[in-house]
Structures are given as C-alpha cells and as structure tokens.
Amino acid sequence: MGKPQVPISVTDLKFSIEDIEDFLSGPVNPKFQTPYVPKLWKTKDGDEVIIREAKKEEAEAMLQTLKQLIDHKYDRDFYHLVGVRTYSEILAWAQNRIKDSYVIVVTSPDGERQSIVNHRFWDDNVAISLHTITFKRKSNLGIMAYASKIEHAFDFVGVNEWWATFESPFGFRMGFRYVHTTKPWPQVQHELGGSRVYYIDRETWNNVVKPKLKERNLFGERPVSEEVLKKTYPLKPTEKLEVEI
Numbered sequence: 676m677g678k679p680q681v682p683i684s685v686t687d688l689k690f691s692i693e694d695i696e697d698f699l700s701g702p703v704n705p706k707f708q709t710p711y712v713p714k715l716w717k718t719k720d721g722d723e724v725i726i727r728e729a730k731k732e733e734a735e736a737m738l739q740t741l742k743q744l745i746d747h748k749y750d751r752d753f754y755h756l757v758g759v760r761t762y763s764e765i766l767a768w769a770q771n772r773i774k775d776s777y778v779i780v781v782t783s784p785d786g787e788r789q790s791i792v793n794h795r796f797w798d799d800n801v802a803i804s805l806h807t808i809t810f811k812r813k814s815n816l817g818i819m820a821y822a823s824k825i826e827h828a829f830d831f832v833g834v835n836e837w838w839a840t841f842e843s844p845f846g847f848r849m850g851f852r853y854v855h856t857t858k859p860w861p862q863v864q865h866e867l868g869g870s871r872v873y874y875i876d877r878e879t880w881n882n883v884v885k886p887k888l889k890e891r892n893l894f895g896e897r898p899v900s901e902e903v904l905k906k907t908y909p910l911k912p913t914e915k916l917e918v919e920i
C-alpha cells in the first residue's frame with residue numbers, strides 16, 4: 676500500500692506555492708467577466724446613483740461596511756445572516772476562492788457605496804444569484820440593484836437561466852415581483868443552504884421582467900459620462916447604515 680510498483684528516483688517532491696495556487700483558484704473565464712456597462716438611476720427619493728461593476732481592490736471598502744452587520748443587533752429582516760454571507764463571498768472573490776463571481780455596486784455620485792449585488796456563473800447556461808444587500812432602505816435601491824445583476828447575466832454574458840434563492844421576506848418579494856418560479860425541490864437545491872431554486876429563463880427576462888422594469892422606472896439609463904463615473908472611484912464605505920424601516 677502506498678508503494679509504487681516501479682522504483683522512483685527520489686523519495687520526496689517539492690511543490691511551489693504558485694503551482695498549488697493554480698489548483699486552488701481555478702482559471703478565470705473572461706466571458707463571465709464581461710464588463711457591465713454602467714447606468715444612472717434616480718431613487719424613489721430622487722437621489723442620483725450610479726450602478727457599476729466593482730473591482731477586487733475595492734473589496735476592503737465593502738468588507739468594512741459588511742463587518743458591522745455581523746452582529747446579533749442586526750437580526751432584523753435577515754441583515755445579520757445576509758451580511759455575514761455576503762462578507763464571506765466578497766472576501767472569497769477578492770482572494771480567488773469562488774468560481775467566476777461578478778460584483779456590482781450602487782454608489783452615490785461621490786462613490787459612497789449604497790448597495791452590493793453579486794452572482795456567479797455555474798456554466799455558459801446558468802448564472803447563480805448570490806446576494807443583494809442595500810444599506811439605504813425605502814428607496815427601491817435593492818430591487819433595482821437585483822435587476823442589474825440579472826441584466827449582466829442575460830444581456831452581457833448570455834446565460835439561459837438565472838437561479839436565485841431568498842433568505843428574507845423582502846428578498847422573496849423581489850423574486851415574486853420578477854415572476855421567478857421554482858425548480859422541483861428537494862431534487863434541485865440552491866447552493867446557498869440547499870433551499871428552493873427560484874428561477875427565470877431568458878424568455879421570461881425578455882418578455883416579462885425587462886419590460887416591467889422599464890415600465891416601473893427600475894431599469895436605469897445609459898450612458899454614464901466618464902467624468903461622472905470617475906468620481907465614483909475610489910469606492911467609499913457606506914458612512915451611515917440606514918437598514919431599519
């Protein structure tokens with residue numbers, strides 16, 4: 676047992692950390708990192724926000740805010756649970772420990788972050804919704820940001836299905852409003868805790884969800900000028916958490 680059937684010239688082999696890293700991180704598929712073209716949108720309160728892709732070097736600013744939510748005092752509307760899970764996903768993304776993840780942020784014109792959404796690509800066919808979290812409530816930011824990541828998956832990358840699950844009633848309501856239906860459960864389970872997969876396909880996105888978003892003014896507008904976009908860098912952590920309603 677454990678002894679090769681032919682003589683081996685050495686008793687030990689060394690592996691470099693860099694060789695090991697290739698096994699641990701997996702190759703990046705550039706298709707899944709197709710850049711999201713930024714958008715402008717006005718919140719329910721009339722504030723202008725910019726929706727744009729996040730860069731890995733901005734992870735620290737995101738983690739700073741999320742870290743505050745990792746506390747029992749945020750056990751309301753599932754902010755604690757979603758905060759801790761999003762924290763781990765952003766850290767894993769920055770440190771190359773999650774497959775083909777993509778992160779979008781919503782910022783104020785001076786780059787203060789108000790919302791984070793992330794997803795990842797299972798393969799060319801399926802995108803997995805991870806989390807949607809907003810730090811300023813009652814302005815429809817969350818539901819608009821959630822739609823932006825669906826748009827990235829269908830219209831920029833070209834998947835055929837969007838697989839979500841929801842931890843909170845407010846999250847579930849987003850799926851309900853965007854006509855998500857279920858896969859058979861428990862035969863098909865979502866990677867976030869094995870709960871139900873709520874999904875939409877490309878046809879529903881194009882024929883139902885996207886028109887509804889536009890009609891309800893939840894889609895946003897392009898283009899965003901270079902000058903406006905530039906001011907959103909560097910990303911600033913959210914100054915004040917406004918997560919209670």
Ligand SMILES: CC(C)(COP(=O)(O)OP(=O)(O)OC[C@H]1O[C@@H](n2cnc3c(N)ncnc32)[C@H](O)[C@@H]1OP(=O)(O)O)[C@@H](O)C(=O)NCCC(=O)NCCS
Pocket residue numbers: 752753754757805806807808809810811812813814815816817818819840841842843845846847920
């Ligand atoms: C889920 C989430 C992203 C939704 O964000 P959102 O769509 O911007 O909605 P909010 O959380 O701000 O809730 C606003 C809603 O609260 C309700 N509400 C209750 N009291 C209210 C008040 N005094 N004023 C305004 N709205 C009120 C309304 O129904 C309103 O929605 P509507 O105007 O669209 O009808 C956000 O709640 C969040 O980040 N939650 C924590 C994390 C989470 O649960 N994520 C989803 C799991 S994957």
